[in-house]
Amino acid sequence: MSEKNKGVIALKFCPNCGESLLKLNSFLNEYWISHDTVYFCWCSECSWRGEIIEIKRVTAPELASV
Amino acid sequence: MLSKEQNDQLTQIGPGTPMGELLRRYWQPIAASSEVEKIGSTKKVKLLGEDLVLYRDKLNNLGLVAERCAHRGVSLEYGIPEKCGIRCQYHGWLYNADGQCIEQPNEPGNSTFKNRIKIAGYKVKELGGLVFAYLGPAPAPELPRWDLFVRKNVIRAIGYAIVPCNWLQIMENSLDPTHLEWLHGHYFQHVFEQQGRPQEEWPITKHHIKIGFDEFEWGIIKRRVLEGQTEENEDWAIGHPIVFPNILRVGDRGAHSFQIRVPMDDTHTLHFWYTCFIPKEGVKVPDDYPISLYECPIKDENGKFITDYIDGQDMMAWITQGPIADRTTERLGTSDKGIIMYRQMLKRELKKVQEGKDPKCVIRDPQKNECIELPQEENKFSEGELLTGVAKDWNTRYAPNLDEIIAICRGEKVVSSIS
Numbered sequence: 001m002s003e004k005n006k007g008v009i010a011l012k013f014c015p016n017c018g019e020s021l022l023k024l025n026s027f028l029n030e031y032w033i034s035h036d037t038v039y040f041c042w043c044s045e046c047s048w049r050g051e052i053i054e055i056k057r058v059t060a061p062e063l064a065s066v
Numbered sequence: 067m068l069s070k071e072q073n074d075q076l077t078q079i080g081p082g083t084p085m086g087e088l089l090r091r092y093w094q095p096i097a098a099s100s101e102v103e104k105i106g107s108t109k110k111v112k113l114l115g116e117d118l119v120l121y122r123d124k125l126n127n128l129g130l131v132a133e134r135c136a137h138r139g140v141s142l143e144y145g146i147p148e149k150c151g152i153r154c155q156y157h158g159w160l161y162n163a164d165g166q167c168i169e170q171p172n173e174p175g176n177s178t179f180k181n182r183i184k185i186a187g188y189k190v191k192e193l194g195g196l197v198f199a200y201l202g203p204a205p206a207p208e209l210p211r212w213d214l215f216v217r218k219n220v221i222r223a224i225g226y227a228i229v230p231c232n233w234l235q236i237m238e239n240s241l242d243p244t245h246l247e248w249l250h251g252h253y254f255q256h257v258f259e260q261q262g263r264p265q266e267e268w269p270i271t272k273h274h275i276k277i278g279f280d281e282f283e284w285g286i287i288k289r290r291v292l293e294g295q296t297e298e299n300e301d302w303a304i305g306h307p308i309v310f311p312n313i314l315r316v317g318d319r320g321a322h323s324f325q326i327r328v329p330m331d332d333t334h335t336l337h338f339w340y341t342c343f344i345p346k347e348g349v350k351v352p353d354d355y356p357i358s359l360y361e362c363p364i365k366d367e368n369g370k371f372i373t374d375y376i377d378g379q380d381m382m383a384w385i386t387q388g389p390i391a392d393r394t395t396e397r398l399g400t401s402d403k404g405i406i407m408y409r410q411m412l413k414r415e416l417k418k419v420q421e422g423k424d425p426k427c428v429i430r431d432p433q434k435n436e437c438i439e440l441p442q443e444e445n446k447f448s449e450g451e452l453l454t455g456v457a458k459d460w461n462t463r464y465a466p467n468l469d470e471i472i473a474i475c476r477g478e479k480v481v482s483s484i485s
Contacts, residue, residue: 007069007394024075025420027413029406030067031398042410044417049410 011039016048068393068409076412077232077390079329080115088412088419089114089311090202091428093209094328095338096120096190097197098224098359102128108152110143112330114201116186121147128192129163130199132185136167163187195222195357196340208429212309213439214322214342219350221471222357225339225461227364229381233312233329235391236337236384240314240325241404243277243290246270249379254459257374278302279404284427285310286408287441300443307440310427311412319444320344320475321457333389337362339377339461349477360464377461 009030014021021028025044030037037054068076079086096111097120108121110133117133119142133141135154142161145152151162153169159180160169165187167180189200194215200206214220229236239245251271258265272292280287289305291297307315314325323341330336339362345351364381366372371382398405415425429435462468473480 007067007073009067009069022069024071025413025417027072027410028069029072029398029409031400031402031406033400040406040410042413044413 009039010037010054011041011052014041014043014046014048015050015052017043017046019043019045067396067398070394073390073393075416076409077234078332079233080332084416084420085412086114087202088416088425089329090200091207091419091425092202092311093191093198093200093207094312095196095326096130096199096328096336098226098357099192099195099197100357100359102197106147108143108145108147110141111199112334112336113199114329115331116201118186118188118199119143119145119152120190120197120199121145121152123147123151123163124149127163128190128197130188130190131161131163131165132187134185135159135161136183136185159183161185161187194340195224196338207424208432208435210427210429211435211437212313212324213437214315214324214340216437217342220322220342220344221351221355221474223341223343223462223465223467223471224357224359225341225362225377225464226359227337227362227381228330229335229337229364229384230333230389231335231385231387232332232390233327233335235387236327236335237308237312237314238391238405238408239380239384240308241279241286241288241408242402243288243404244274244401245383246290247273247292249383250376253373253379254376261374274401276302277401277404278305279407280305281407281411282307282441284438284440285313286404286411288404300445304441304443306442308408309440311415311425315440315442317341317442317444321462322442337381341462343471343475345475346477349475351474355474358465358467360466362461362464375459375461375463 009028011028012022021041021043027042029040035056039052042049075084079089094113096113097109101109102120102122105122105124105126108119111118111120118130119133120130122128129152131152135142137157137159140154140156142152142154144155146155151160153160158171159167162168165185167183170180173179189206191198191209193209198209254268255265258268274290275293276291278289286308287305289302291302309315312327317323321341321343323339326338328336362377363372372378373382418425457468470480
């Protein structure tokens with residue numbers, strides 16, 4: 001991670017109410033699932049809590065075998 | 067990864083900071099009762115960024131005031147506890163338990179100067195062999211009577227260390243179940259190998275199949291399924307709690323314990339290991355059996371971390387992250403979801419305090435506080451009395467009376483060697 005990008009999180013707004021998630025009262029925690037970047041969000045304005053996954057590659061689950 | 071602003075907010079605990087205000091809503095242990103047992107004794111303590119002096123006055127009451135006399139800044143650690151407060155050893159100014167100056171022997175008799183002199187003074191209470199302080203706004207809530215503090219027929223032992231790092235990275239360790247199989251499993255085997263001890267004697271290396279976290283009334287229940295287990299096993303079905311905001315409960319059938327992380331300042335944490343040893347069925351513990359107090363060492367004589375006991379391994383992991391872990395560079399994965407959940411819970415409770423509400427685990431109803439039972443698995447890792455079996459490989463190995471405790475709990479006749 002470059003010094004420039006330390007602590008810089010790409011997501012900015014609550015998907016539920018549109019309030020800024022960068023306000024100190026709210027919570028935004030970036031983590032990783034395999035090659036996907038995940039944003040764990042909690043909006044202090046509307047209390048929405050959820051995760052947003054930034055997709056690098058679109059994959060489908062394995063299909064059930066017959 | 068967190069932003070720098072988020073990391074600062076969660077880790078800074080001094081007066082006036084949001085996290086400091088949240089933590090001030092809770093009674094915090096500051097000493098063992100045995101340290102200030104004697105009338106006239108004093109102890110310097112640091113809590114939430116404030117330098118304080120704990121003392122026992124001549125009426126056998128405990129007091130807690132700011133360390134420095136308002137007159138010339140002398141430390142009251144060397145003050146003289148009297149009937150109703152502590153007197154400065156330098157010029158005799160006397161402060162009551164609220165920190166109000168009530169005597170200035172060398173000022174004119176009719177002077178009102180003393181009325182304008184006040185230092186900080188805080189409430190203190192004793193429970194279960196610990197002294198607790200409350201630094202928050204009045205009225206103080208109930209001092210929580212968590213089950214281990216009030217349980218009968220157990221032997222208590224209190225270990226402590228001043229850990230030179232921020233409190234949050236210590237708490238996050240408790241929301242991270244998988245470190246068990248590595249730090250206390252494979253790494254322990256490595257240490258055994260280095261020491262020439264048989265590695266196969268160590269039971270904590272099973273792989274985690276599943277971990278889970280559930281919020282409950284008093285915090286978060288942490289659960290795990292290890293290789294060879296199912297969800298029927300107690301490690302998942304019962305789990306053990308993180309009591310919000312800064313206590314871990316852990317144990318097995320033979321020993322239940324709290325790990326209490328008390329923030330002294332942003333880069334130091336007073337850590338207590340509060341253990342209740344449970345005697346075998348039918349064994350009665352002597353009523354007056356003393357609570358031993360012991361220090362858990364962090365480093366050896368060469369300045370290296372002591373890593374051949376579980377809690378020493380934990381301390382190495384906490385401290386080597388730095389005085390305050392830099393979360394702007396961390397790379398969390400799916401196994402770190404408990405840590406993320408805990409951080410978000412802290413943020414939610416910060417908001418409650420900012421709105422003037424009581425946060426989680428602030429108890430106002432005395433009836434609810436008679437004895438608060440906490441869930442905890444007893445058949446740990448499907449190994450039964452695992453922790454008791456390895457008592458010499460965790461912090462209790464430094465208890466001066468460990469062999470005696472184990473003998474009493476087994477029902478053997480012993481002549482106590484400690485007073």
